[in-house]
Amino acid sequence: MNKKILKVSFPEKCIGCELCVLAAQRQVGKASFEGSPIRIMGGKKGYDIHLDPSVNDLDVNKISEICPKGCFSVEEGGQEEGLEFKAEEDV
Numbered sequence: 414m415n416k417k418i419l420k421v422s423f424p425e426k427c428i429g430c431e432l433c434v435l436a437a438q439r440q441v442g443k444a445s446f447e448g449s450p451i452r453i454m455g456g457k458k459g460y461d462i463h464l465d466p467s468v469n470d471l472d473v474n475k476i477s478e479i480c481p482k483g484c485f486s487v488e489e490g491g492q493e494e495g496l497e498f499k500a501e502e503d504v
């Protein structure tokens with residue numbers, strides 16, 4: 414059975430608000446930023462958004478919808494078993 418996959422589609426739009434981090438943490442009952450499957454790192458050119466594959470075990474629609482800048486998309490994909498998150502590759 415396919416499951417939903419959270420993907421960072423527009424990282425350049427990120428403003429570093431970390432609402433996505435809090436949304437993910439809320440789903441696992443944590444109030445802190447620690448151990449979140451989403452990490453936002455400030456860089457020279459804005460923010461980098463790092464997703465741990467375990468984020469796909471959460472309600473990814475809620476995480477995507479909370480982002481005020483629309484940085485994420487939710488895609489169908491991944492199997493119940495095996496690798497569920499893969500980076501885009503140049504073919």
Ligand code: SF4
Pocket residue numbers: 426427428429430431432433434453460462479480481482483484
């Ligand atoms: S909610 Fe969106 S804008 Fe805010 S930190 Fe997360 S990805 Fe960036």
